[in-house]
Amino acid sequence: MTPGAGAPAFTVRVEQNRHLPPGHTGVQAVIRVATGPAPAPHPPPAAEVVIIDTSGSMYGPKLAAAKLAARAAVDALRDGVHLAVLAGAATAQAVHPPGGGLAPLTPRTRADVRDAVEGLTAQGGTRTGAWLRAAADLFAPLPPGTLKHAILLTDGQNNEQPATFEPVLAAAAGRFVCDCRGVGTDWNVEELRRVAAALLGTVDIIAEPARMPEDFRAMAAAAMAKTVADVALRVRTPRGTRVVSLTQVAPTLNDLTGRRAGADPRTGDYPTGSWGAAESRDYHLRLEVPPGDAGRRMRAARVGIALPGPDGAATTAPADVLAEWTADPEPASRIDPAVAHYTGQTELAQAVQEGLRARRDGDTAAATVHLGRAVALAHSGRHHHTAALLRRVVEVEDPATGTVRLRPAVARLDEMTLDTHSTRTVRVGARGADHPAREGGA
Incomplete structure (x- = not known):
């Protein structure tokens, strides 16, 4: 199947550290999906x-x-x-x-x-x-x-x-x-x-x-502005490999793990909604692969795009997620900057939501711990918007360590704004440079 008139071309790119210590089974990657200009001016129904x-x-x-x-x-x-x-x-x-x-x-x-x-x-x-x-x-x-x-x-x-x-x-x-x-x-x-x-x-x-x-x-x-609907991220895995989680991490957080539709036993389609031209989103993929010995290499997954149709079809050459076992501790210990960044973003959202929930429940000790953790993560991840919203809920003594005190009185509007915006993310660039993710729906 080929894309309909007006559908943009998709590109899929993988960022990861493929090196693992011998015997390890966890593989992580950030999947960057982007669209180019639409080839025709005719909008879809x-x-x-x-x-x-x-x-x-x-x-x-x-x-x-x-x-x-x-x-x-x-x-x-x-x-x-x-x-x-x-x-x-x-x-x-x-x-x-x-x-x-x-x-x-x-x-x-x-x-x-x-x-x-x-x-x-x-x-x-x-x-x-x-x-x-x-x-x-x-x-x-x-x-x-x-x-x-x-x-x-x-x-x-x-x-x-x-x-x-x-x-x-x-x-x-x-x-x-x-x-x-x-x-x-x-x-x-x-x-x-x-x-x-x-x-x-x-x-x-x-x-x-x-x-x-x-x-x-x-x-x-x-x-x-959307030009193609019902787009899915297609993940193919070899025998023995399991998708642990797949989460959209930019421009907003959304766990898609439970949304898998099985195209076949080794292929899963994860919904991403509608896309427009010149749009980009990032996804955090976690896999569990069979353990390997030093020197072994494998393709842990292939990730592409599927458009709606009788069978669905990848519209771009899929990108590979790799695994390579090494006894050298230096490459095996490196954490890919994009993976580390978005792991922190997910932890930040969880800390904000858990902290606000504890505050509403009257558990001031837990609220202080979680919101302090959120302050530290926002500081280290350069999430300035969230840091500013947190300061309306807590008094910050040391942002680097997350030392905070709960404010005795907080406007309901400030609390709800922080909660609502907790799943917005800051995008990390290809070389580790952070910049705000463009707002927009799926």
Whole structure:
């Protein structure tokens, strides 16, 4: 299979230290995936679902801003995109088109959307699973290769029981990409982050309703910049080798290990969502290989890209992850800079989230330890944005050692912003130079 018109060319590159001490079985590598310019100007078919929380707590400025935001998102979509706008409360109600389904955007329907959105009212509770189920049903009839994107806005916590919500989230995973936004400070960061991770999208906090229209416009514009959908990272391993984990590490952290789809017993496809031209993402791959003696070499894995189709097909020559055993302790003891950097980024996110969780639970000792560890990791990894956010939660005495004191009073907004941004990463360059990872969804 060849990429469709407008699909960019992919390149896959591996950074690792392939040398292992005799008998060792752990192989790690950073997989850098990038796209070049799209070869044709014709955009692929696309569909967009905008989900606006209209529960009772949205009454007032938040709902007024949400109406403006929905219009801004629609304004950023190109003509011909199939659109639905849903009002989310205890159920998901069709706002546009009024009869349900998806309708192509035209100059006439743009005006219809503006009128329909103006009629939104705030009442009822929050049932996020019902909203996701409705969006998945709308996307279901669309053929493979269609860009399927949703924007979900909420200001509160999901009222569904896990037994109701979890199957819905699992069923929706991989069927569309969803960027999630929480407005205000009454929603649950961990809960919305799980939705965004499962649907390969982004999560962020909107502190002020006035920011909402620009944020929605940016999300819709980013979705329109995508040129190929349903891309998978394909990992082939020889007999005796096992994939321990595969995690997207830039521009955001997202563990894809449990998302493997088996193309055959030795091949796994891991979803990466939609891609645009001139885009890059990094993935941390950990393998377990059979132990080897000094002098033995092997290909531990081949990593490539698979596009949607009857069988899926790698669209670029795959890159090799290697293993070579040596008795020389010098090369075997080196840690690849990219692997070390992203290992630290993952530890930083875990330390922030565990520290904030302990603080909320009233365990000040554990919170101090975890957040102190986060400060030290942010300092050593030159993650200046996270370091600044941490200083709103702790008083830093020594950033190098992570010596901190919990602040006695912390604004809920500061705590949620730190939590939300904990999975954003700083990219490490080919020669170990750090720079901010470009924001954007999968």
